[in-house]
Amino acid sequence: MNKNTLLPVFTGGALLFLVAVPVTFVLLQAIFPHLDRGTFNAPFSAFGKLFADAQFPTLLSGTLRLGLGVALATALIGIPLGTLRGLFALPYAALWDALFLIPFLFPPYLAALAWMLALQSHGYVQQLLGVNLNNLLFSMPGMVMVMTMNVFPVVYFAISRSMAASGSRLADVARVHGAGPWRAFFRISVPLALPSTASSLLLAFTLSIEEYGVPAALGTRSGVEVLTTGIEQRLADWPIDMPGAAGLSVILVAIACCAYWVQRALVAGKDVETTSGKPIAVVPKPLGRARFLVLALFSLVALTAVGLPLASIFVTAFSRTLSGGLGVNNLTLGHYKALFDLQGDALGALGTSLSLALGTALVVGVVGLLAAWLVVARRIRFAACIDALSLLPAALPGIVVGVGLILAWNRSFWPVTPYNTWGILLLAYCCLLLPYPVRYVSAAMRQIGNNLEASARVHGASAAQALRLILLPLVWPSLLASMMMVFAVASRELVTSLLLAPAGVETVSVFVWRQFEQGSVGDGMAMASLAIALTLMVMFLAVRLQNRRLY
Template structure:
C-alpha cells in the first residue's frame, strides 16, 4: 500500500469509542495479556527475591572464600577480578561503541552502504557464537601453535626475523580486549542505528541548507540528538560485558586474567559443596554495577529525546544521503575488512581445525577429513546437545516474540500507570546480567518443591525471561511503524482486538518480528553464560557440550560443533532477511 494512497484526503471518520482506543474494556485478548504479564512478573521477581533471601540467610561452610558477604566482596581475589572485569568492559566497550557508531552512520546516512550486505556486516560477529569465536581466535593466535601466528612467522623469516613463538598472543590483555570489542559491536550498533532511523532528518537537512558541512552537521546536530541511543548502547555493552563468561573462560584463564563471571561459575560448578555465599555475593556486585550504569545512563540522556518516528500512514520523511566522494570506497573497504577480521578469520580457524585429526599449526592438506563431524553426529551427548539447542532456540524464540507482541500492544495502546509498570517489569532482565539471573533461577527453582536443576524447564524459563527485553525492542520498533489511525479504523469498523491484531497489526509487523526472531534464535542457540550453570548431562546444549569438550582437549570436535552452529545461525539469519524483504515488497 503506497504512502500516497494512505495519505489521500478522505472523509473524516467518526471518533473511535474511548472503550476501544484506551482498551478500558477488558477484551479476552487483554485479559490473556494481563495474565501473561503476571506470570512473567513472577518468573522475574521470585528468583531475585529468593536469591536475596538466600544471601541473607547463608552461613559459611569450610573451604569457602570468606565467612560473610562483605568478606567475599572485599576478598583480594574478588577485588582483583572486579578490576580486571572493569578494564575489559570499559576498554572493549569503548571500542565497540566507536565501531558501532561508525557502522551505523555509514549505513544509515551515507552512500557507502553496500546494499543488503550493510544490514549483515555489523552483526556478522554475532553469527559466530561467542564461545566458538573465542576458540577460533585461540586456534589462530595461540603463541605456539596458532595457525595465523605460524603463517606470520613464515612471512617474517625471509626478512631475517626469526621467532620461536608469536608474534601475536591471544592470551594477553590486547587479545582479550579485542575479542570483547568484537563481541559487543553488534549490541552497540543496534541501539545507535535505531536512534539514527528514528532521528528527524529535517534537522540535519536544515543544517546543511544553512551551509554547514557534513562534519559540522554531525557534531552539532546528529551527535547531540543521539544521546538516548548512545546511552542505550553504553548500557547494553556494560550489561553484556559484565556478564560475559565464554571469552574470559577460554582466553582469560590461560592468560591469568580472572574476571567475576568466571569466578561465579566456578563457585557453582567447581566447588564442593557449592560455594553459594561467594557466588551470590559476587553476583550482587555485578547487579549493583549494572544498576549504577542504568542510573548514570538516565542522567546522561537527561531531557534529550529523539523524536519523529517514521510511521506507516504518517508523515515520516526519509533522510538524505551524505555523499562521501572519494572516501566512499575506502569506507566500504574498512567495513568489509572488519567482516574479515571479526568473523571470517576465526571461522576459518574453526574450519581448518575441524578437518584435522588433532590441532596442529602445520596443516597436512592430504590428511584433512570429516572424522570430527562424523563423531559429532555419532556420539549421543554431542548429537543431543545440537538437537536440544536448536529445538530450544526455535521454540523459545517463537514464544518470546509472541509474548513481546502481546505485551507491546498492551503498553503502547493502553493508558494509565499499570501498563508502564508492566513495561518496566518485562524490560528489567535487560539490566540483570545473565549469569546473575541464572544463579537466581537455581536458588528459586533448583531445589524442592520444583527440582528443576539440570532440566529443560529451567533452561526454557531462563531463555524466555533473559531474551524478552530484546524481543520487546523489536516488537515495539515494528509497532511504532504502524500509524494509530489504522488500528482506530479497524476498531471503528467493529473488529475485535484479536481480529485487529491478526488482520492489521501482525501482517505489518512481520518484517520487524522476523528480524527479531532470527537474532534471538542466534543468541539462544549459542548461549553459554546461562547454559554453563543451568544445563547438565541430562539436558545438554551446545554451549555446555563445547565447554566440556574444551576441558578434555577434544579440539577438532569443538571446532566441528562451532562450524555447524555458525552455519546454521547464518542460514537462519539469511532466510529471515529474505522473508523480511519479501514482506516489505508487498
C-alpha cells in the same frame, strides 16, 4: 474467572514464574545468607564478608576494566565506520552491513575459541606469518580485542542509522550558512547522534561485563578474573558459596544499572526533534578520492572481525589434527562424520538444543504477544508492572538468571520442581529472551490505530477475539521474526546451559565447550560450524520477514 481477566492473570502469572521468581531469590539469598537453612538471621552480612574477600577488588576491577575497555575500543571502531556508512555513498554498503552483522551473531565464547586457534602459539597466524601473538591474546588487552570484534556492530549500526537520518541534512544547512565541513560535523552531526552513541556504548559495556565465555576461555590462562567467572567459581568449587554467588550477582546487576543511569544523565535534555512530518530524501555525499582508503578500512575490519574467526573455525573443522598444520594432507571430513555417529553425543546435543530453542520461541512468543497487547493496546491497570517485568531480563546477565533459578528451584519445599531436568533450561532461556518478542510486537502494535480493535469490540467481539482475529494477523510478521531470533540465540546459549544442564543432557554450546576442554577441538569446531550456519540462516530469514513488515 471472567474471560476478560483470564488473559491478564495468565500473563501476569507467567511473568512472575519466569522472571520475578529467580530475581527475587537472588535478592533474598544475597540479603539473608542463611536462607537455605530456613532462617532470616544476619541480614546483609554476606556483603560484609564479600567486601572483605581479598579476591573481590580483583573481580570488580577486572570487570570494570573489561567493560570500559570494550566500550572505548568499540567507539574507536564503530563510530568512524558508522559515520562513513551514514553520511557518505559507501560502495557495496549492503554487503558491509551484512558482513558486520555476522560477528554479533557469533556466540562470544565461540569467537574466543576461534581467536585462540588463530593467535595462540603455533596457531594459524604464526604458521602463515611467523608472528606469535600468544601473550597478547591471553591478557586483558586480548580479551578486550576479542569482545570488541564481537560487539562493535552495535555501535556501527546505531551510528550509521542515526547519521543517515539527520546528520547530513542539517549539516548541509550549516554549510550553507558559512560553517566549514568539520565545524558542521562537530556542531551538528555529532550532537544529533549523541543519544544513539551513548545507548550503543552502554550496550557494549553491559554486554562485555555480563559475558562469561570470553573471560573463562582467555582470562583463566592469563590470570584475569571478572565477576562472572567469580560467580561460576563459587557455584562450581566445593564448598558451594550460594550467598557469595548471589551477592556478586547483585553487584553485577547494580553495575549495569549504574551504567544505564550514567547514560541517561549524559543524554538528558539532548534529544532533538528533526522530523517535520514530511519525508525527506537522504542524499549521501560522494567519497571522492577517499573512496579506496575507506574501502581498505572496511575490508581490514571485515577481514579481522569476520574472516579470521570464521576461517579458524572451518579450517579446524576440516583438519585431521591441529599439530598437522595447514596442508592438503591434513584435510579430512572425519569430524563431520563423527558428529553423525549414532553412538556419539553430537546428535543428542543438537536435538536437545533445537528442541529447547523451539520450545523457548513458542513460549516467549505467546507470553511476549500477550504482554505487549496488555501494555500497548489494552493499557490495563497494572500495565507498568507487566511492562517492567517483561523487559527486566534485558538487564540481567545470563549467569545471574542461572543463579536465580538454582536458588529458586533447588528447594526441598517444592512438591514438583524443574530443577535437574531439561525444564530448568527452558525456564532459563525463556527468562533471558523474553524481551525480544515484547519489543518487536510492541513496536508493531504502536503502528496500528486503536480504531480497529475498538470497531471489533463495538460489533460484539471479545477482547480475546479482537486480539486473535484483528491484531495477531497484523503483527504476525514481527512476532514471527522475533521468535526466529529467539530460536537462533537459544540454540547456542552457553552460560546457563553450563550451570543448569542436568547429567545426561547436553546442548550444542556445552558440547563445543566440553570438546575444547577435552582436546577434541576438531569435533567441537565441526559442531560450531553447523551451529553458525543454522544461526545465520535463521537470523537472515528473520531480518527478511521484519523488512517485509516495513513495506
